[in-house]
Amino acid sequence: xxxxxxxxEEAIRAxxxxxxxxxxxxxxSRNRPADAWAKMAEMGWFGIGLPEESGGIAVxxxxxxxxxxxxxxxxxxxxxxxxxxxxxxxxxxxxxxLAQDIASGAQRVAIGLADYRGFVRALDVEGAxxxxxxxxxxxxxxxxxxxxxxxxCLDLSMRxxxxxxxxxxxxxxxxxxxxxxxxxxxxxxxALGCAEAGRDMGVEYAKTREQFGKPIGSFQALKHIMAxxxxxxxxxxxxxxxxxxxxxxxxDDAPFHVVAAKRIADTAAVENGRANIQIHGGIGxxxxxxPHLVLKRxxxxxxxxxxxxxxxxxx
Amino acid sequence: MDIxxxxxxxxxxxxxxxxxxxxVPPKPYPLDGEEAKAFDLAWQRKQYEGGWAGxxxxxxxxxxxxxxxxxxxxFEEYARAQAPFIGRCFVGVNHGGPTLIxxxxxxxxxYHLPRILKGETVWCQGFSEPGAGSDLAGIKTHARVEGxxxxxxxxxxxxxxxxxxxxxxxxxxxxxxxxRHKGLSWVICDMHSPGITIRPIRLISGEVDLxxxxxxxxxxxxxxxxxxxxxxxxVAMSTLGFERGTGFIAEQIEQSIRVEHLIERARETCxxxxxxxxxxxxxxxxxxxxxxxxxxxxxxxxxxxxxxARTNTPGSESSLIRLFTAETSQxxxxxxxxxxxxxxxxxxxxxxxxxxxHVHDYLRDFANTIAGGSAQIQRDIxxxxxxxxxxxx
Numbered sequence: 001x002x003x004x005x006x007x008x009e010e011a012i013r014a015x016x017x018x019x020x021x022x023x024x025x026x027x028x029s030r031n032r033p034a035d036a037w038a039k040m041a042e043m044g045w046f047g048i049g050l051p052e053e054s055g056g057i058a059v060x061x062x063x064x065x066x067x068x069x070x071x072x073x074x075x076x077x078x079x080x081x082x083x084x085x086x087x088x089x090x091x092x093x094x095x096x097x098l099a100q101d102i103a104s105g106a107q108r109v110a111i112g113l114a115d116y117r118g119f120v121r122a123l124d125v126e127g128a129x130x131x132x133x134x135x136x137x138x139x140x141x142x143x144x145x146x147x148x149x150x151x152x153c154l155d156l157s158m159r160x161x162x163x164x165x166x167x168x169x170x171x172x173x174x175x176x177x178x179x180x181x182x183x184x185x186x187x188x189x190x191a192l193g194c195a196e197a198g199r200d201m202g203v204e205y206a207k208t209r210e211q212f213g214k215p216i217g218s219f220q221a222l223k224h225i226m227a228x229x230x231x232x233x234x235x236x237x238x239x240x241x242x243x244x245x246x247x248x249x250x251x252d253d254a255p256f257h258v259v260a261a262k263r264i265a266d267t268a269a270v271e272n273g274r275a276n277i278q279i280h281g282g283i284g285x286x287x288x289x290x291p292h293l294v295l296k297r298x299x300x301x302x303x304x305x306x307x308x309x310x311x312x313x314x315x
Numbered sequence: 316m317d318i319x320x321x322x323x324x325x326x327x328x329x330x331x332x333x334x335x336x337x338x339v340p341p342k343p344y345p346l347d348g349e350e351a352k353a354f355d356l357a358w359q360r361k362q363y364e365g366g367w368a369g370x371x372x373x374x375x376x377x378x379x380x381x382x383x384x385x386x387x388x389x390f391e392e393y394a395r396a397q398a399p400f401i402g403r404c405f406v407g408v409n410h411g412g413p414t415l416i417x418x419x420x421x422x423x424x425x426y427h428l429p430r431i432l433k434g435e436t437v438w439c440q441g442f443s444e445p446g447a448g449s450d451l452a453g454i455k456t457h458a459r460v461e462g463x464x465x466x467x468x469x470x471x472x473x474x475x476x477x478x479x480x481x482x483x484x485x486x487x488x489x490x491x492x493x494x495r496h497k498g499l500s501w502v503i504c505d506m507h508s509p510g511i512t513i514r515p516i517r518l519i520s521g522e523v524d525l526x527x528x529x530x531x532x533x534x535x536x537x538x539x540x541x542x543x544x545x546x547x548x549x550v551a552m553s554t555l556g557f558e559r560g561t562g563f564i565a566e567q568i569e570q571s572i573r574v575e576h577l578i579e580r581a582r583e584t585c586x587x588x589x590x591x592x593x594x595x596x597x598x599x600x601x602x603x604x605x606x607x608x609x610x611x612x613x614x615x616x617x618x619x620x621x622x623x624a625r626t627n628t629p630g631s632e633s634s635l636i637r638l639f640t641a642e643t644s645q646x647x648x649x650x651x652x653x654x655x656x657x658x659x660x661x662x663x664x665x666x667x668x669x670x671x672x673h674v675h676d677y678l679r680d681f682a683n684t685i686a687g688g689s690a691q692i693q694r695d696i697x698x699x700x701x702x703x704x705x706x707x708x
Contacts, residue, residue: 003618062316218705223698234635242614260607312603
C-alpha cells in the first residue's frame with residue numbers, strides 16, 4: 001500500500017507541472033495558442049496509460065490522474081480527457097492506427113455528452129475531427145459530422161456544439177463499462193486540479209490583499225473558508241488517486257471508487273470555485289479577474305460523466 | 316502508487332481476523348458502572364494475553380511494535396469484528412502510556428506501563444478547565460512545591476471516567492510568575508488521594524460519564540512529575556500528538572458500517588408518503604454523498620500513512636482528516652435522524668442501546684467538533700500551518 005507517487009510517477013507529474021506553468025498559464029486559458037493541442041500531444045499526455053504499440057507511454061492510470069490534476073490546475077484544454085479515453089477505446093478495439101493518430105495529436109477529439117433529450121453536446125469541439133461518447137454499456141469514437149455550428153460555452157476556454165444530427169461513422173467501439181469509468185476518473189482528476197486552483201488562488205489573494213491594515217487571510221471568517229477548501233482538496237486527491245489505481249488494477253470495487261472520486265472532486269471544484277469568488281470580493285465579480293474561469297470549468301467538469309446517486313448507491 | 320497490501324500483510328490480516336473471531340466477547344456489553352469498568356479491563360487483559368496489547372507501543376515496553384500498515388490492518392479488522400470500544404483503557408493506552416514512553420523516567424515507565432497494558436489500571440485526563448478550553452495554556456489549577464511534594468488546588472473538567480480512574484495525567488501551573496506556556500507541569504496524580512472530589516456532569520444525551528474534578532490541597536509526590544518541573548507544556552503537546560495516532564481508523568470503519576446500515580434502512584423503511592425512504596431524492600443524494608465520503612476518509616488515511624511511512628514525520632494532512640472525519644460523523648447522524656422521522660421523539664433519556672442508540676449517537680456526536688480541539692481551532696491550524704495564512708491571534 002502506497003498512495004503517494006512512486007519516483008517515476010512523481011518525475012512525470014513534476015515535468016508536467018513545470019511545462020504547464022510555462023506553456024499553459026491559467027490566465028491564458030480563454031485564449032490558448034493554436035499549437036496548444038500539439039504541445040500536449042508532444043508531452044505524451046494523451047497516451048499516459050496507453051500501451052506503447054498504440055503510441056502511448058504505458059505508465060498507468062495513476063500517473064495519468066497525477067498529470068490530469070496538474071492540467072486541471074492550469075485549466076488546460078479539457079478535450080485532453082476525450083483524447084486519452086478515445087485513444088484507449090481505439091486501442092482496445094484493435095484500431096491501432098487510430099489510437100496512434102489520437103495520441104500523436106494528428107486528430108483532435110471532442111468530449112461528447114449524450115443528452116436525454118436526444119442530442120449530443122460536443123465540448124471543446126473547435127478543431128476536432130473526432131468525438132468520444134461513453135455510456136454505461138460502452139464507448140465509441142465517432143467522426144464529427146462536417147459543417148457543424150459551434151457556439152459559446154459557459155467555460156470560456158472552449159466552444160461547444162449541440163449536435164442534433166446523427167454522429168459520423170464509428171471508428172472504434174468498445175462494449176464495456178471501462179470507457180465510461182476511464183472518462184469519469186479522468187474528469188475527476190481535472191476537477192481535483194480545478195479545486196486546487198480555486199484554493200491556491202484564494203489563499204494567494206488573501207495573503208496580499210489588505211483591509212483594516214492587515215492581510216484579509218488573518219481574519220478567521222476567511223481563514224476558515226480556506227481551511228474547508230483545503231479539506232476538500234485533500235479528500236479529492238486521496239480518493240481520485242485511490243480510484244485511478246483501483247481501475248488500473250482491475251479491482252471489483254473500481255466502479256464504486258471511481259464514482260465516489262467524481263462526486264468528491266466535483267463538489268470540491270464547484271464549492272472551492274464559489275468560495276474563491278467570495279474571498280476575492282468585488283474584484284472576483286469581474287471578467288478581468290480569474291476566479292470565474294475556475295468556477296466555470298468546475299461546472300463544465302461536473303457534467304462530464306456526472307457522479308449519479310444511483311451509481312453510488314448500487315450494491 | 317500501489318493500493319494492494321503486501322502478501323505478508325495479507326497473512327497478518329488473516330491472523331488478526333482469526334484471533335478477533337475467537338476472542339471478541341459476545342454482545343451486549345455492559346454500558347456503565349463497575350460492571351463496565353471490569354469489562355473494559357478484562358478485554359484489555361485478554362488482548363494483552365493474546366499478544367495484541369499496545370499494538371503501536373515499542374516491544375521493549377511490552378507492546379506489539381507493529382508497523383503503520385499493520386496498525387491499519389489491526390484497526391480495520393477490529394472495527395469489522397465490532398470489537399468493544401476501548402472505553403476506560405483509552406487514556407492509559409493512547410495518551411498516558413505513550414507520553415511516559417517518550418518523556419517518563421525509568422521508575423515511572425517500569426511501574427505504570429505494564430499495568431496499563433495488562434488492564435490493571437484506569438487512567439483519566441486532566442487538561443481542560445472551566446476557564447481553559449480551546450485556550451489550554453490559560454489553565455489556572457496550580458501546584459506549589461512543599462518539600463518533596465506538590466500541593467494541588469483547582470479544578471479540571473470534561474474528565475471521562477474520573478470516578479473509575481486510578482491515575483490521572485494532570486496538567487497544572489507550578490510557576491505562577493512564568494509566561495503562560497511556561498511554568499506548567501505534567502504530573503501523574505493518584506485519583507485515590509485525599510482532597511479530590513468528583514462531580515458528574517450529565518450530557519445532552521442524558522448520560523453521565525464526564526466529570527468535573529476538584530483538588531483541595533491534594534498532595535502528589537514530586538517524583539510524579541513527568542519530563543521535568545515547569546516543562547509540562549511540551550509534555551502535553553506530545554500527549555496530544557498521540558491522541559489521534561492510527562486509532563481513528565477504527566472510527567472510520569465504524570462510520571462506513573453506519574452508512575451501510577442507513578442505506579439498508581432507507582431501502583426497507585417507508586416514509587410518511589408510504590414509499591421507501593430511498594425513493595426520496597433528497598435522502599438518496601445524501602446517502603450517496605455519505606457513502607462517497609466514508610470511502611474517501613479511508614483513502615485519505617492511506618495517503619497520509621503512505622507519507623509517514625516514507626518520511627517518518629506525521630504529515631500536516633492529519634489535521635484535515637480529523638476535521639473531515641468529525642464533520643462526516645455529524646452528517647451521518649443528521650441523516651440518521653432524517654430517516655427516523657418522528658420516531659426520534661421516542662428517546663429514553665440516557666439510554667444507549669436498541670432504537671435509542673441512534674438518537675443517543677446524534678446527540679453525542681456534537682462532541683466530535685468540540686472535544687480534543689474544536690473544529691474552529693482545527694481550521695485555524697489548517698489555515699496557518701497548512702496554507703501559511705497570517706496568524707489570527
